[in-house]
Amino acid sequence: MSHQHTSTVTAPTEVRHPLDALTAQEIADGRDILVAAGLVGETTRFPSVLPVEPSKEAVAAFRDGDAIDRRLLFVLLDTATGASAEAIVSVTTRELVDHRPLGTAEAPYGQPQYLFEEYARAEEIAKASPEWQAAMVRRGLGDRIELAFCAPLAPGFHNRAEETGRRVIRSLTFLRSTPTDSPWSHPVEGLIVHIDLTTGAVLRVEDDGDVPVPDLDGNYDAATIGAARTSLKPIEITQPEGPSFRVDGQHVEWENWKLRVGFNAREGLVLNQVTFRDGDEDRSVLYRGSVPEMVVPYGDTTSTRFWISYFDAGEYLLGKNANTLTLGCDCLGVIHYFDGVVADDHGNPVTIPQVVCMHEEDYGILWKHTDLDGKTEVRRSRRLVISYFSTIGNYDYGFFWYLYLDGTIQVEAKATGIVFAGAGVPGSTDPHAPEIAPGLFAPVHQHLFCARLDVAIDGDRNSLSEIDAVGIPMGPDNPHGNAFTWTNTPLASESEAQRLADPSRARVWEVRSADRRNAVGAPTAYHLLPQPSATLLAQPESTVWGRATFATKHLWATPFDPAERFPAGDYPNAHAGGGGLPAWTAADRSLEETDLVIWHVFGPTHIPRPEDWPIMPVDYSGFHFKPYGFLDRNPALDLPDGATGRASCCAGGECSCGH
Ligand code: CU
Numbered sequence: 001m002s003h004q005h006t007s008t009v010t011a012p013t014e015v016r017h018p019l020d021a022l023t024a025q026e027i028a029d030g031r032d033i034l035v036a037a038g039l040v041g042e043t044t045r046f047p048s049v050l051p052v053e054p055s056k057e058a059v060a061a062f063r064d065g066d067a068i069d070r071r072l073l074f075v076l077l078d079t080a081t082g083a084s085a086e087a088i089v090s091v092t093t094r095e096l097v098d099h100r101p102l103g104t105a106e107a108p109y110g111q112p113q114y115l116f117e118e119y120a121r122a123e124e125i126a127k128a129s130p131e132w133q134a135a136m137v138r139r140g141l142g143d144r145i146e147l148a149f150c151a152p153l154a155p156g157f158h159n160r161a162e163e164t165g166r167r168v169i170r171s172l173t174f175l176r177s178t179p180t181d182s183p184w185s186h187p188v189e190g191l192i193v194h195i196d197l198t199t200g201a202v203l204r205v206e207d208d209g210d211v212p213v214p215d216l217d218g219n220y221d222a223a224t225i226g227a228a229r230t231s232l233k234p235i236e237i238t239q240p241e242g243p244s245f246r247v248d249g250q251h252v253e254w255e256n257w258k259l260r261v262g263f264n265a266r267e268g269l270v271l272n273q274v275t276f277r278d279g280d281e282d283r284s285v286l287y288r289g290s291v292p293e294m295v296v297p298y299g300d301t302t303s304t305r306f307w308i309s310y311f312d313a314g315e316y317l318l319g320k321n322a323n324t325l326t327l328g329c330d331c332l333g334v335i336h337y338f339d340g341v342v343a344d345d346h347g348n349p350v351t352i353p354q355v356v357c358m359h360e361e362d363y364g365i366l367w368k369h370t371d372l373d374g375k376t377e378v379r380r381s382r383r384l385v386i387s388y389f390s391t392i393g394n395y396d397y398g399f400f401w402y403l404y405l406d407g408t409i410q411v412e413a414k415a416t417g418i419v420f421a422g423a424g425v426p427g428s429t430d431p432h433a434p435e436i437a438p439g440l441f442a443p444v445h446q447h448l449f450c451a452r453l454d455v456a457i458d459g460d461r462n463s464l465s466e467i468d469a470v471g472i473p474m475g476p477d478n479p480h481g482n483a484f485t486w487t488n489t490p491l492a493s494e495s496e497a498q499r500l501a502d503p504s505r506a507r508v509w510e511v512r513s514a515d516r517r518n519a520v521g522a523p524t525a526y527h528l529l530p531q532p533s534a535t536l537l538a539q540p541e542s543t544v545w546g547r548a549t550f551a552t553k554h555l556w557a558t559p560f561d562p563a564e565r566f567p568a569g570d571y572p573n574a575h576a577g578g579g580g581l582p583a584w585t586a587a588d589r590s591l592e593e594t595d596l597v598i599w600h601v602f603g604p605t606h607i608p609r610p611e612d613w614p615i616m617p618v619d620y621s622g623f624h625f626k627p628y629g630f631l632d633r634n635p636a637l638d639l640p641d642g643a644t645g646r647a648s649c650c651a652g653g654e655c656s657c658g659h
Contacts, residue, residue: 005237005328007335009354010250010261018054018068019272020250021263024341024349029091030072031347037096039087040347043080047112048317049073049343050264052088055562056287056460056595059273071097074347075112082167082198084112102571105165108578109157110571113266113317115345118169118197119152126150126171126193131205135191136173139210147176149183150193151393154315156307157543157576162204167197168574172304175213182418184394185218185440185614189423190304206303211423214439218418218614237333243360245384247336252358254384256635257403258282261356261386265319265342266566267292269356269388269399276407278631285526285630288454291318291399291413293567293580294603295548297538300432300443304422308445309544312397314572317342318390322355325389331357340388358386366405366636379639381405394418395447398618405636412622413449415604419612420445434608442608448536448551449603449621450567454560457630458524460595461514464491464557467527468505492592494585497557501530509555510628514593519632528598529624530554534605546577551601556581560595567599 012021027049034040052071054062062068069092076085084102089095104111126132127150136145150171155163171193174183190208195201222228245254250261256277262270267290274286291313298308312318320342325331340355366381387400398414424430424441433441455462466489472478488510491497501507512525536551538544545552550567558564561584566572569579581599604619611617627635 005332005335007327007331007337007354008247009337009339010247011339011351012250012341014249015068015070016064016249017251017260018059018062019260019262021338022049022051022072022341024351026070026072026091027341027343027347027349029094030074030089031343033089033091033094033096034074034076034087034347037099039076039085039096039099041078043078045077045079045115045117045345046074046343046347047077047084047115048075048265048320049347050266053562056560068092075102077112077115079115079198104167104571108576109165110569110575110579111167111573112571113315113320113573114152114154114169117345121197121200122152122169122171122195123150125195125200125202126173129193129202129205131202131207132173132191132193135205135207136188138207139188139191141175141188141213144175147179147181148188149174149176153308153393154310154573155194156309157547157574158307159543159576162196163194163574166574168203169195169197170307171195182218182220182614184418184421185216185437186213187421187423187440188213190302192304208303211425212439214423214437216437216440216614220615239334239360243334243336245336245358245360247358250338254360254403255405256407257384259403261338261358263319263338263340263356263388265317266313268319268322268390269386269401271386271401274403274409276627276630276635278635283458283630284456285407285409286453286625287456287460289401289409289411289451291411291449291451292565293550293572294397294447294449295536295544295551295568296395296445296447297536297544297548297551298443298445299537300422302422302432305443308420308443309548310392311548311568311572312390312392312395314566314568314570316392318392318397318399321390321392322352323389323391323396324352325354325357327354330389331359333359333361335359356386356388358384361385363404366639367634377641379636379641383410391417394420400622405639407627407631407635409625410622411451411625412620413447413603415447415606415619415621416616418614419606419608419616421608436608436610436613440613442612444605444607446534446537446551446605447603447619447621448548448601450550451600451602451623452565452567453528453598453600453625455511455526455596455598457511457526458513458516460560461593462511462596463514463523463593464497464591464596464598465489465510465512466491466499467508467510468502470505490592491557493588493590494556494558495588497555497591498553498585499555500535501532501554503532509598511596511598518629520629522629524630525628526630527626527628528555528600529626530600531602531621531623533602533621535601537605543577547572547575547579549578549582550580550599554601556585556599557591558584558597558599559589559591560597564597
């Protein structure tokens with residue numbers, strides 16, 4: 001009957017287009033090629049396996065049915081020696097295309113991503129340490145060792161002799177009272193184990209202070225909370241005629257939009273070849289969009305936490321840690337899911353079922369006017385939502401892309417999960433960590449995301465500028481004092497394009513076509529609309545500044561280079577800094593009428609609050625990318641009135657429109 005909570009799935013099992021996501025067969029075949037080449041031994045592991053995307057020329061020249069050379073990048077780690085390498089294989093020609101060692105032992109260092117098995121290994125090493133055991137006993141926690149949770153945490157970079165160039169992880173201890181107890185409300189404050197994952201050695205155990213473990217119940221599951229409220233009446237979303245989108249493999253069409261949905265282990269969701277139809281022409285907007293990096297730097301001075309600065313994509317892999325989404329809970333309505341394929345620690349394929357969710361959402365009013373004689377025209381807004389969620393340790397991140405009927409693209413990051421906290425003396429004051437529950441102090445930190453938009457406004461040749469609204473001094477140009485205007489400043493080189501947002505000037509950034517003009521003779525364009533957010537608050541002298549330099553600006557731009565994908569560099573883990581955007585943009589390349597990539601940094605600065613405990617309601621952040629003279633008029637004039645797409649609204653009293 002109704003299409004309430006129904007779903008269909010794209011399982012990536014065949015390759016019909018060069019930008020299609022990796023299949024399980026391709027990952028298995030790629031691994032076989034490495035085995036045949038003698039590169040896979042007993043202690044070889046695979047921190048990351050990613051597609052090597054074809055050149056834009058190859059994609060442009062592709063016609064349905066053409067042969068496709070499919071390539072994969074395998075990162076190999078010998079866990080016995082710590083030696084790392086990158087290997088590129090072609091699963092089409094079945095050959096090893098390239099193999100080169102990674103110089104992880106030489107400056108500026110950098111380690112491949114963590115393996116899942118290293119989390120368990122770090123915990124085993126920590127718990128086997130006599131110093132750690134002694135610290136637990138000294139704190140009166142000797143009977144809690146079995147249930148203790150030793151969290152595996154990326155170390156940052158602090159140029160300590162025993163760590164530099166090594167594969168290091170730090171562990172902080174939390175207590176559980178039962179095996180299923182949420183540990184995060186029970187930090188064992190001041191107990192830090194520094195571990196060399198290659199040798200298995202405990203480099204050092206720090207054991208400072210004797211703050212009691214908070215006696216709190218941090219559980220939030222239904223069994224702990226008890227009976228759920230019964231006051232909410234049902235809201236049912238029904239789509240009796242099904243969704244308005246059409247899916248063919250990874251290709252999607254919805255209203256004027258066309259795109260290809262991609263997914264990989266590092267960036268998670270990727271949108272490819274996004275176009276908007278204008279008349280009978282599909283006009284390009286984005287060649288590729290993703291959120292390839294984020295950093296979570298902590299603002300605490302304690303030995304327990306000053307070093308925390310997680311790069312959740314570059315150190316942990318957002319896609320490998322992505323969730324399977326559940327119909328009726330994560331996703332309401334008529335859903336199309338995309339399965340995702342990643343590699344496990346051994347380089348074998350793992351399918352994450354229903355990793356990307358796509359559906360339509362009513363979004364209130366798109367446009368409306370009531371004229372003087374009382375006649376009203378109103379049309380409802382609707383959006384296509386394409387999203388996924390990734391869980392990295394204590395935090396959960398949703399990445400939502402919204403396509404609107406008026407040509408707008410919105411990106412929204414949703415941060416939720418468990419706030420990372422330490423213990424303190426109840427009622428005391430800590431300038432870096434508010435007390436969010438008695439004895440539980442959550443350090444200030446930031447979640448700074450970086451979107452990478454390979455823009456293509458009416459083709460590849462684009463230019464960038466900054467638009468500010470500006471007041472004018474009282475005088476001949478502003479005789480009444482009311483006047484203001486706008487400035488449009490070209491950002492013609494990489495150094496000029498390193499910009500901060502300025503809400504006091506309504507600042508936006510314009511990407512315009514070099515090749516096409518609109519009905520009023522101006523270049524066709526889109527605007528990036530930032531939301532107010534802080535940039536990196538750490539000091540320029542800090543190591544995190546060097547490692548997360550991308551987060552010191554809201555905007556960067558580069559001319560397209562296929563090697564420039566990750567804004568903190570390929571291997572930010574334990575990296576000395578300077579990789580990614582600061583390195584690439586040092587050349588100060590021209591950005592005029594070129595194939596532009598823009599990088600936008602956004603995200604919440606989190607001064608935690610009691611309401612964030614024991615689980616945090618979603619914090620939203622993001623931006624809009626909106627047509628500005630891309631189209632000659634409102635592209636949604638032809639929408640039907642009425643919410644369902646059928647004719648007529650319900651005018652007063654009982655609805656008589658027969659639905
Ligand atoms: Cu936070």
